[in-house]
Amino acid sequence: MKRRDILKAAAVTGAAAFAIPSSYLAAAFANQSGGQPLGISRRTIEVNGKAASVFGLQRADGAPGLRLRAGEAFNVLLRNETAEPTIIHWHGLTPPWPSDGVGDAPLPLIGARADRSFDFPVGGPGTFWMHAHTLQEQLLLAAPLIVADPADDARDEQELVILLHDFSFSSPEELLAGLQSKNTGGSMPMDGMDMSGAQTDAMAGMNHGGMATDINDIEYDAYLANDRSLNDPEIVPVERGGRVRVRIINGATATAFTIDFGELEGELIAVDGQPVEPVRGRRFPMTMGQRIDVRLRLPRDISSSFPILALREGSKERTGIVLRPAGAAVAKLGTAADVDAPILDLPLEAQLRAIAPLASRPADKTFEMALTGDMAAYRWGLLTNSPIVVDPGDRVEVTLRNDTMMAHPMHLHGHRFQVVAIDGQRFQGAVRDTVLVPPMRSITIAVDAVNPGKWAFHCHHLYHMASGMMSTFAYRT
């Protein structure tokens, strides 16, 4: 409610106006100030001993991103302090469509030195994030967006947020142009046999009966965890015997990772901010856009530090941070491992079970979406049997079928979906907003149409999205 509406209500109802809940008044006055400021700025970080100009997203106290509490208002004044237009997407939140943060869907980019205010219910708790929905995402225009659960207040638990990224000294425009021009072998369909124009050392994955799959499109200059490489990693003081909740965000634009907790066995408790029945393990895969929450219990009797590593898919590069009990030595960790990291697959996805699954009901509308690509021309696409147009209240199922030899992390805006089938095998899986569809596999998602708009539905590999892997999930108007 706007302040003037409250004043009007007070005028009309007289003394009864005192019955207006104070929360409304607080929200009204917060509106007047435009919400808590979040600045988009330019900053310089050091990578491989060299200065790099990147973006930052910082709140008033200088910390990156936002930290809110479940049930609060997302009352934010986003200030673009840079000389370039941009737009920020609140990845994993379910705001009204105009607050989503995709250019011209429906609002234009935020101009240089311009502001935009947001005010919507933030909803439930979880590990979310924010990022530019432009090529600027490559320049680290990304930050955590943590919605704390008041029920966790009483927990004796340290929280640790890790934002992963892939970094290049080349501009994203140069990287995209390089991808589009290095493959000059014509326009043969990418059917798994046409590797001639695309083969690099990094594309060495073999599966599906020996057919080669493409793993990494770009050789980056560094892989970062909270802006730092393993040459100079973040060192996090921890307590012996303490509990740690690690929230990991894969904010890389074109790199999937396997998170490696080393000797520490963790408990995976949420994916994409949504609770799952706990899964114990030391290694968890995460594709671009995804988040995992892992609970750790540190041993009481330890003299050493514990790295948490992110291993680049199918290759040796790695990044991470180090948990350090007081007085413990920190061993030097190289930025490359001795062996290649795993290629992401779906065994964990098949094992995940949502704590709060969607209600069981048949689909009102079903769609088939083919993920298509032409590696030679570096053109990617999403082809649906019919445009995804839904009505409010529909239960919708979409089967994503990957006809290419690269994996694609598919992200739906404005909603959370449940994974309900892998390769046609039904199960009640995780509730998420981003799901990996490996080469030649299919994933079926179920989603309740409860948030009208014309929502982006796309691959979260930045250069695939920029090369055509973008579609919509639209409500009938």
Ligand SMILES: [Cu+2]
């Ligand atoms: Cu893709």
